[in-house]
Amino acid sequence: MIENRDNCPSFEILNQICQRLEIKLTDVSHNPRYGDKLFSYIEEDMRRHLYIQAQQRIGKVNFDKLDNRFAEGKYYCYKGFVKLYIDDDLDEAIYHFNWMLTQYKCDSLRFYHAWSNLGLGLAYQKFEKPKRALRYIEQSIQILDQIKHDNHDICAVTDLYIGIIATFLELNHFDRARQLCTAILNRLTADDCLYKVDVLEELESRCLYAQGKIVEATMKQFTAMFVAELRGNQTLCNKIKDKSQAHIIQLVKQELNKIDGRQTLSI
Structure with a gap:
């Protein structure tokens, strides 16, 4: 029907087709608004x-x-992260995130509200104000909890959760980080999606090591390694294989070499 009529009756169907073909929605849409295509590239860079x-x-x-206010809200969110990470201007970063959150409150921007709250948390973390940082990060999680079961891009939501989990690790909040790892891994599993499962398993292993749960952490590391190899994430796979584990x-290889060549007993 799409081929014959050159249109798609459902946005959700079109979104799924674009994800399957690994192309951007803005690359196939007619008459995109000013900045739509450029914003899609900016967002990919950010993630x-x-x-x-x-x-x-x-x-x-x-x-x-x-x-439109949707584009303006996203612009302030993006600009905040540039100020945070490139210009190292924490005051300007906080200004942009706050402006986005207070001036652009429409439901269509909820994902960017979560992203901006994370940005505020990261900025206050750099200011060495952990309590305020945690408050904004928890607000980000509350928003994500509301939208993670919607038709929002699960990959984008996962990327944001990973940023939050990494921040909790830096703040030594290992239990909270593990809770989030479990929550998003369950969501991905329910959707038969492997997107960054390896990264999440590796993050959870770090929490477990920090809590002294060595055996469980090591098992998580190997799970991360196998999934990373399956996903083609050779950087993480090699990091675990050649460094962490x-x-x-090497011990397993030595044991296998001892067994190799031995005659098996016939029954």
């Missing part, structure tokens, strides 16, 4: 932590040409 590249793209955006892997 991959390519903030310098994102900054260069944001510099090409003429804010006065943005013709190199000693155990």
Whole structure:
């Protein structure tokens, strides 16, 4: 029907097709608003932590040409992270995040409200104000809990959870980090999705090591390694195989070499 009529009757169907083909929705939509395609690239850069590249793209955006509040809200969210990570200007970062949260309250921006709250948490963490940082991070989680069962992009939600979990690890809140790992892993499993399962398993292993649960942590590491290899995440796979668990892997190889070549008993 889409091929014959050159249209799609359902946004959700179109979104699923784009995810399956690994193309951006804005690349196939007609008459996109000003900045839509550029914003999709900026968001991808942000999620991959390519903030310098994102900054260069944001510099090409003429804010006065943005013709809807949805785009304006996203712009302030993006700008906040550039101020936080590239310019290292915490006051400006906080200003942009706060402006986004107070001036752009529409439901369509809830994901960016969660993202901006995380940004505020990270900024106050850099200011060495952990209590205030945690307050904003928990607000981010509350919003994500509301939208994670909607039709929102599960990959984007997962990326945001990973940022939150990593922050809890830095703040030594290991129980909370593990709770979130379990929650998002359950969601991904329910959706038969492997997106960054390896990263989440590795993050949970760090929590377990910090809590002295060595055996359980090691099992998580190997789970992360196998899933990373399956997903083609060779960086994480090699990190575990060649560094974190190199000693155990070497011991296993030695034991296998002892067994190799022995005759098995016939029954």
